[in-house]
Each structure stands twice: as structure tokens, then as C-alpha cells.
């Protein structure tokens with residue numbers, strides 16, 4: 001057989017071979033998920049040279065057995081970078097993937113529906129609507145079919161919010177663009193908001209200066225007085241407030257902006273109100289925590305990421321819009337080759353993507369496997385671990401500097417040890433992962449309970465590692 005002749009066997013193996021490969025892959029996945037509480041190092045030690053060297057073995061000249069290649073690539077992933085899925089990665093909102101979400105991803109790949117149009121993937125589109133409607137109800141937000149959709153992540157959802165706001169508020173924008181507008185649109189978010197907003201205003205053509213980063217109060221929340229002043233100033237200068245963002249759960253410190261106050265200020269300036277609840281939106285699943293999102297149900301649009309606190313595998317954001325008509329105006333298009341939009345629910349004319357993967361199955365299977373009470377308990381477990389971490393940090397002589405009901409903790413050494421240096425030492429020791437950050441201008445350490453696997457013993461280990469890093473010479 002000349003090289004390449006067995007491509008049919010590789011691209012679509014017969015059943016025996018398929019079963020062998022699938023059980024091999026299942027073994028890899030199962031061992032991986034079972035290793036996420038192991039005491040091994042969290043940080044891959046491989047340097048760039050070694051990574052490239054190992055990848056160069058895949059020269060694509062001769063076919064390699066899929067099981068062998070999968071084993072090697074799984075090993076490479078596990079030995080390089082930060083293992084953010086690990087229980088003791090106290091990281092940047094990236095979760096341990098929930099098992100039902102992992103299964104969902106394989107199903108979605110194998111069925112491979114194309115969700116651009118309803119008629120081609122009616123079951124898949126309806127399945128996504130079904131789960132989105134449930135999340136919307138938890139947020140006490142209208143759940144009109146087609147007014148919400150899955151996105152690649154919070155950034156796409158946030159960019160969608162801006163497109164909706166501009167299209168909805170400025171009649172000339174859709175057809176003539178920004179040049180047609182009599183006044184320059186401005187966007188407002190707190191100084192502690194997620195700075196993907198800079199990229200979003202840039203890409204929308206507003207220019208980065210259109211983003212007003214409003215001062216925060218002593219707790220890190222958007223300062224309503226400062227917002228009022230910024231709005232009044234801009235209106236006086238002939239600018240047009242287009243969108244005001246309330247961040248529910250800042251990346252740095254889990255701080256929640258006063259949503260109701262933001263709503264009132266934005267409404268009187270005629271602006272669209274978006275709540276960026278990418279991480280903390282999951283609090284809506286807990287009756288106990290949901291009050292911290294008070295006011296969210298009155299927003300014009302909302303971002304929640306399923307791939308953060310809801311533990312879906314990566315690439316699963318959600319965008320919720322008060323009216324489907326706003327999305328339809330922002331994403332309208334018609335082509336000769338796309339099927340007729342008979343039901344008015346074709347995702348490609350209601351969202352940014354065209355070809356669209358079935359993403360919602362991850363959250364659907366997570367919610368259905370855990371059940372309502374199970375999801376609430378998972379969320380509350382993580383919140384409880386966050387509260388316990390605060391107590392343990394205080395007893396170990398650290399000073400907690402953020403105030404959030406959610407499980408992200410910012411802290412400093414009262415003796416003034418340099419947070420970056422401490423974080424580096426902790427990370428170098430490899431048993432836990434934390435990061436340095438800066439909140440309200442103060443350099444600090446940050447630890448977030450991103451994994452549902454965290455138990456009190458993991459917190460004790462974190463405290464011990466922090467202690468060791470603080471005592472090391474040169475702190």
C-alpha cells in the first residue's frame with residue numbers, strides 16, 4: 001500500500017477499531033478526570049524548546065495510530081502550562097470541567113449539527129433554547145425564544161451587547177455606520193471591569209477613548225456619583241451615552257456593582273444597560289446567593305459564562321437580550337443560499353456566528369445530571385470554601401482586602417511581603433496555583449475557588465504553601 005492509501009480507514013474506522021479507539025480515549029479522559037486532586041505538580045515544567053521538540057515528532061508524513069497520538073498529546077497537555085482544571089488551581093475562573101459537559105462535547109462533535117438555521121438543526125436549536133430559557137428564569141429575565149444564545153465566551157457576548165446597543169439607539173448606525181451619528185457614542189464601565197471592553201469598543205470602531213472607566217468606591221464597586229458626573233459631562237460635551245455596564249463579579253475581586261443604581265443612572269441618560277455577570281451569574285442558581293444579583297432582571301442584556309462557575313468545558317458563554325427584535329436588527333442578513341427563516345429563530349440572523357456548534361448541550365447535561373438542587377449545592381459549596389478560606393487566611397496572619405459574598409479572595413501580608421514574589425514562590429513549588437493582582441490600586445494575592453473539587457484540606461495546603469513562601473529568605 002502506498003502512503004495515504006489507508007485514509008479511509010483512518011477517517012472512518014470500522015466498528016471494531018472505532019470501539020478500540022473510543023475505549024482508549026475514554027480511558028485517557030477518565031484517568032485525567034481522576035487525577036485532578038492528585039498531589040503532583042500543577043505546573044507543566046516543559047519549556048518551549050521541549051514542547052516544540054515533542055510536537056516535531058508529528059511531521060504528518062506517515063500516519064500515526066490515533067491511540068498513540070492521543071496518548072502523547074494528552075501527556076503533552078498535562079505536562080505543560082498551568083493545570084487550571086486541577087482542584088488546587090485557585091485561578092482565573094477556569095473550572096474543573098463537569099463530567100456531563102465532557103460527555104456532551106463528544107456527542108456534539110459526533111452528531112455535528114450545524115445550528116445556523118433552525119430547520120437544519122431543530123432539535124439542537126430547541127435544546128439550546130430550552131436550557132437558555134431555564135437560565136433566564138433563574139435570572140428572572142424574559143425568556144423569549146431567540147433572544148438569547150450561546151457564544152464562544154463572555155467576550156463575544158459582551159461585544160454582542162455593544163452591537164445591540166448601538167443598533168438599537170442610533171437609527172443611522174446599522175446602514176451608515178458611526179460616521180452618520182450626530183454625536184459620538186460613549187460606553188461606561190467601572191475601573192475594575194473586564195478590560196476586554198477596550199478591545200470591544202476598538203473593534204466596534206468607537207475607538208478606545210470611547211470607553212469611560214468610572215472610578216470605584218472604597219469597596220471596589222462602580223461609584224454611582226462618579227457615573228452621574230461622567231454621564232453629565234459627556235452629555236454636556238455633545239457625546240451620546242450608548243451603554244452602561246454593571247459588572248456583577250469583577251475578575252480581580254468578585255465585587256458586584258450596584259446594579260439598580262447603574263440602571264437608574266443609565267436610563268435617565270437614555271443608554272442601554274448591560275450586566276456583565278460572566279462569572280458570578282451562576283449565583284442565580286442558588287436561592288441563598290441570588291440576592292447579590294438584585295436588579296439584574298431589569299437589565300437590557302446580560303452575559304453569563306457557562307465555562308466559568310457552571311463548570312462547562314471551555315468555550316461556552318451566554319448572551320441574554322431583553323428583546324429578540326434588537327438582536328434581529330443587529331444581525332439581519334439574507335442570502336440566496338441560506339434556507340428561509342420560516343420560524344424566525346435562525347441563530348445566524350440573531351447572533352454574530354454563522355456556522356454554529358452545539359455548545360448548549362454541555363450545560364443541558366450538567367443541569368440535568370445534577371438537578372436544580374445539585375447545581376445550587378455545588379455553587380454554595382464553592383461559596384462556603386471561599387468563606388472558609390477567608391477565615392483561614394485571617395488566622396494565618398494574612399489581611400483580606402476584598403468584600404464579596406463570592407469565593408474570590410484578595411489578601412496581603414500585613415508585614416508587607418511583595419505579593420508578586422510570594423505568588424511566584426508558591427507557583428514554583430507547584431502544589432497550588434495562585435496569582436498576584438492589583439485591586440483598587442493595591443497589589444495583592446488572589447485566590448479563587450474555581451473548582452468544585454476544593455475541600456478544606458486543599459485550603460490548608462494553600463495556607464501552608466503561602467506560609468512557606470512568606471518565610472523563605474528574601475521575602
Ligand SMILES: *Cc1c(COP(=O)(O)O)cnc(C)c1O
Pocket residue numbers: 093152153154155156158194196247248249250251276277278279305317
Ligand atoms: C471572564 C470574563 C469576561 C471574558 O469572558 P471570556 O469568556 O473569557 O471571553 C468578561 N467579563 C467578566 C466579568 C469575566 O469574568
